[in-house]
Amino acid sequence: MDKIKQVAIVGGVHGNEFSGIYLVKQFQAEPERCRRSSFTTETVWANPAAYAANKRYLHSDLNRQFKNVDLANPELTDYEQSRAKVLNAQLGPKGAARTDLLIDLHNTTSNMGACLILTQAGPFYNKMAAYVKMNMPDAIISRDEDHFAAEEHALMCTLGRYGVLVEVGPQPQSVLRQDVLDLMQTMVQHILDFVELYNQDNLPALPKKTEAFRYLHSIKLPMNAAGERIGMVHKNVQDRDYQPINPGDPIFTLFDGTEVLYKGEHVVYPTFINEAAYYDNNLAMSLNEKVIIELE
């Protein structure tokens, strides 16, 4: 039977997302808080140099450096590309990792609450989603597992045999909010409890159906031909992560006052609305569909 023997809790992949950094520090000060009987837990602060610089990253986004082909490429030598190789040696190697489950802790400036992001498919993840949602009804389950195979996935959490992201907001970059830290701590505890019960084959009866959001694609801020932003997220959409956007709803406001309407044909559910870290790519939000995770 499948067992989780080694769990890694990773904070500070992004240097200005403080909840994970401080939660890892707390776990290091009081290891019993992340300890369970059936597995070993280690805690890792992934990018202290970016934290010291008070930036998301020094040279490139560490959470985009974990494709197999990139990990194997000695020409990729900048700070985060180097950190990725070190973390892969420390916790992996990806594809044959000594880490059974990697829990990667992140913050967003968007109003997403506590969100469990699954980047791969399978019954282990489905049971975890059902367990977390049952014990934390306000939690959001987000699925992004059918776009890439693990080896092509660039995210840090794909380094483990299993891997998930815990994404909590809203929190401005470079700020530590108690309510957001509490939410992250709560979700991590539920995940650790789930793993313990999973290992002991002692899971409670789980709901057969769990609501989730499946990533479709991202959309960009309005721009002109010169690549300059000419508008912003509409105030009706701001802070309404997971709330439906219907065809014809206003989605952007241009700086000249014009409202831009959503032209899609189906209802979609936005996440990462107006996320600060995505401005470098002019991304306005991610669009999702609502799906159901079913247990057999």
Next chain:
Amino acid sequence: MDKIKQVAIVGGVHGNEFSGIYLVKQFQAEPERCRRSSFTTETVWANPAAYAANKRYLHSDLNRQFKNVDLANPELTDYEQSRAKVLNAQLGPKGAARTDLLIDLHNTTSNMGACLILTQAGPFYNKMAAYVKMNMPDAIISRDEDHFAAEEHALMCTLGRYGVLVEVGPQPQSVLRQDVLDLMQTMVQHILDFVELYNQDNLPALPKKTEAFRYLHSIKLPMNAAGERIGMVHKNVQDRDYQPINPGDPIFTLFDGTEVLYKGEHVVYPTFINEAAYYDNNLAMSLNEKVIIELE
């Protein structure tokens, strides 16, 4: 009679506070929106290099470089120290400025709404405060005018013969929110309307008493002897800018769970609660008393 002939609206003193930058861009695209009959308005983007780097500043905080002694010191040569000298030549010189009123636009990550900050005293400011509060009842008037004489004041707005800050939040760093941009635009329009009526000696009847908050001092996050943070702003205080803190109220939560109570002897009113930009100095919030601005 006192007349305001030259107004400067300054955005982007801090590179990751986007509302002022985009409002200045809008005014440059549609100058009639900041034009009035009795004075000339110019718009200035103070620190484009910091915006390009997506940082508050490159080398030092531009909004702390405007003391007379520093402007006159040729040894202060970093990027922002140099920008301050250039802006002083362009809009000043401080003490004999060609700019009659400088309006400096800022964002905070704190839940402060639209806040008019007065850094000097006098009937012009008192009338402006009364006018703005009368026309925008949710606006906050903040006074910080009795701690320094203008020549010792380091803020950019002290460069003008008159100068005020417009501080609007909550907005994460490096994000543009429509609601926050709208608030800033509304407050700036009221200030420009006030100046027009002031110049024309045509002000309406103003309230004799206007509520304001007077800055007392700032307090630091809990730290240990090694200078490491050991706690955070208490969740009961987070987002409650301008709400009273009474002696004995919880104000911080330590990472070990201990609550730290406010030990002052009087009721105080916090502002800039958990402001991201103040973490470099470990500042937790500013404390204020409630005062009344009286017109004669």
